[in-house]
Amino acid sequence: xxxxxxxxxxxxxxxxxxxxGPTFSTYQAAFLMVVCFGLYGIxxxxxxxxxxxxxxxxxxxxxxxxxxxxxxxxxxxMHVVLLIAYxxxxxxxxxxxxHPIDYAIEELGAPPALGGLTVAILVLAPEAxxxxxxxxxxxxxxxxNIFLGSxxxxxxxxxxxxxxxxxxxxxxxxxxxxxxxxxxxxxxLLVSMTTFSSSRTNILQGALHILLFLAYIMLVxxx
Numbered sequence: 675x676x677x678x679x680x681x682x683x684x685x686x687x688x689x690x691x692x693x694x695g696p697t698f699s700t701y702q703a704a705f706l707m708v709v710c711f712g713l714y715g716i717x718x719x720x721x722x723x724x725x726x727x728x729x730x731x732x733x734x735x736x737x738x739x740x741x742x743x744x745x746x747x748x749x750x751x752m753h754v755v756l757l758i759a760y761x762x763x764x765x766x767x768x769x770x771x772x773h774p775i776d777y778a779i780e781e782l783g784a785p786p787a788l789g790g791l792t793v794a795i796l797v798l799a800p801e802a803x804x805x806x807x808x809x810x811x812x813x814x815x816x817x818x819n820i821f822l823g824s825x826x827x828x829x830x831x832x833x834x835x836x837x838x839x840x841x842x843x844x845x846x847x848x849x850x851x852x853x854x855x856x857x858x859x860x861x862x863l864l865v866s867m868t869t870f871s872s873s874r875t876n877i878l879q880g881a882l883h884i885l886l887f888l889a890y891i892m893l894v895x896x897x
Contacts, residue, residue: 675717676826677863679710683833684859687850696850703841707834714830731815760800771796787894798824818870854893862886 683706692699698706721729775789801824808817833849840847851859865886869879 675713676822676829676866679713679826679830679833680859680863682706682709683829683849684851685856687848688856693846695846696848697846698837698849700841703837703847707837710830710834714826717826717830729815729819731813767796785894785897787897791891791894798828822870852897854897858886858889858893 687696687698690698690702692702772789772793775792778784779786779789801820805817805820805824808814808820836847837849862883865879865882869875869883872879
């Protein structure tokens with residue numbers, strides 16, 4: 675679910691010829707929006723319906739000192755309302771902080787990409803904290819659900835949302851990554867496939883993911 679939107683949204687624009695630069699034409703952008711929204715809708719149907727057991731812990735966990743209690747079961751409309759209530763402060767906070775962050779980057783002479791990285795960290799901090807807490811409580815399935823679900827929503831929903839805003843405002847949206855960024859993207863996807871498709875993992879896989887993250891940080895300052 676993560677690979678097709680990532681490849682179509684961030685690598686394919688570098689090779690299309692219907693528009694100038696690493697961008698999509700109107701028809702290509704409309705196609706990608708429909709595909710991404712459709713795929714995410716199918717994913718939600720699978721996760722909450724027919725194959726819900728794939729996303730549940732295979733065995734119940736015994737009580738441990740770091741285990742968090744199971745959340746109260748609420749209706750779907752209640753979860754939608756709570757999701758919007760949690761997202762609005764995060765979005766507003768990111769928007770408010772964008773201006774002082776950009777000013778600080780300009781004054782310090784830091785790379786512009788550092789601003790996007792900082793805002794991304796702020797936006798994803800709640801999900802990261804939830805995934806880490808679940809992992810520490812030995813709820814590995816929940817941790818995987820949080821992290822992979824976060825990646826899927828950020829790629830599968832953010833790209834079509836940005837394209838839609840670009841179409842409505844008439845502004846071109848540059849999606850194509852540079853050659854080094856595309857290489858790092860596909861290496862990350864390959865390592866992730868190897869990690870999550872194996873029956874067991876160890877510290878070596880974790881070290882590889884940290885290495886890729888450090889390589890990304892290095893490219894932010896020395897592209």
